[in-house]
Amino acid sequence: MSRFRSSAGIVAALITLAPIAAVAQFVPPTMELKNVAPDVYTMQHPFGSSNASFVVTADGVLVFDADIRTANQTMAAIRKITDKKIKYVVMSHPSGDHATGVWHFREDKPVFIATRKQMRDLYQQERAEFIERSASPLPQHAGYKGAELVHPDIGFDGALTLQFGGLTFQITEEGSAHSTSDVTLFVPQRRVMMMGDLLNTEIHPGPGESAQVFFSNARNWITLLDRIIARQLPVDTYIPGHGPIHIGRGVADLEEQRRYFIVMRDAVSKMIMAGRSVQQIQKEFVTPKEFAHYRGPQRQTAFINLFYHQLLERGFWP
Template sequence: MYEDTKRELQDLGNGLYAWVQGDGSWGWSNSGLITGDDDRVLMVDTLFTGRLTADMLEAYRRAVPAAETIDVLVNTHSNGDHTYGNHLVKGARIIGSTACLEEMEERPATVVQEVVAHPEKFGAYGRFFTETMGSRFDFSDIGHLPPDETFDGTRTLEIGGRRIELTELGPAHTRGDIVIHVPDARTVYTGDLVFHGGHPIIWAGPIGNWIAACDHILGLDVDIVVPGHGAVCGKPEVQALRDYLTHVETETTKAHEAGLTWEEAAYEVGYDAFDSWLDRERIVANVANVYRTLSGGRVDPTKDEIMAQMLRYRHGAECPHDGPCGCQAH
């Protein structure tokens, strides 16, 4: 069922690789492989399903025979499209932030399997998940294997004589986002702190932390940025993401001061310059997050409420009730 989506291994040079999937839309995430000089390897993230992860591992092993054994797996954050294949590298050291582990334990893979099997039990979330991901991926082979080593702040690893720096920059996309910096290769793997070609989505926030995370990445001495979703890129794309986030923060603040509800604001804050980016319905979640911060938590929409609005946005932002979007107006 995945044959229609381009999935490819990219040789970044200096013993580094990226596995890039499709256009980077919902569920189509990236991974990475970092090699040392003693046949030790570190992998950045697994993928959304067992089959997708197995295909990726096979490609890694063809390119790097030492990848037959993954010594270290680093999860950039807790989302399933970066962790549900962890069980296929059982035996590796699995490292993540403390918050990543906590989020994975709060929402194990079995929850998604239940959503797929019985979406009607999960309201707007079930409808949204089915539309964007549930019908596109086979979740029968996913697993729950969280990190067994955690850290807060920063951690430095040595893989085959190569220095690898892990830095926690969340909460932003999730509560425990980290980036993996390989200084000698001038490369950083960012997880979902960078979306290239698609709107980001703030599950945790606040948005100011994500802007600061962009500043951190922009401050690194790197030429290559491997995003969590979308094509391998560089600093100009990180700057574009920062511009997007600052625009959302500024315009949402204006809408809040004007007395608009968060639902209304989501339709006011659209950014024409980013209309070509995928998954523009994510603006709803991003605006809701800024409202939560601006209101001191008094405005705190649930995930189900956010998902209902995102469905409406997907089915016609100009006229949110003009289609079978599943919102309460029908």
């Protein structure tokens, strides 16, 4: 999740730089429809707003992730492509930018599936954030006005297989790395896997913030990616939670994401060794060359805080 960190940063910049009239004209991110594989579509945002995907079958549509700010665009895209109703909704993790938009699908009465941990987090801190944003006068929270936080219908632990419309949906609770319960969805007949925020392309990973709590854990993230890579799944495209989709790049995207955490943690560790404080590291940090083109510098700054404290908490061993 990124929990709107990037957009919050942009809005903060707008407030600083622009007259009030410009802020009042805040518009939600415009999503771009991508056909990733036959029947598989992603509403993608190239600059960082969360991606959402949907799969069209003869028996209905499955949606993976919904942001209250953009899920109306997902709904409109589905209506253009098919007359089938949304049958299931699955979320990658219980964050504002992935789990709040199910309300836009209410007309279709989909079954909303989540892990039990996701259910708990949704009614705890995510609900607190939702209520806070519903009452907020800030234009970037306008999408929350009058909306309700939809709670899941079915809770599971571990893994769940759905079969409908001739396709198989392997829903896996991978563990806790970006959030408290990160879920992936693999469609073997379409050679795609939806990764949620376990995968970010060309953008720094989010620190997993919700209601001022930061959930991401670098060590767990490396471990989960290791496990997924070790499955050697027949997947052409891993769909990221943030950033552009690299159609056909396959496991190289996961390997790059895994390397990111190792290289970044190593760089932070060297600055700790040199006696730098967390504030100094955040200020002086030079992004390793391999990731220098990544967007979202404010996400990097937030994550340095996690690298720093998680290294001190766990020691310097891997």
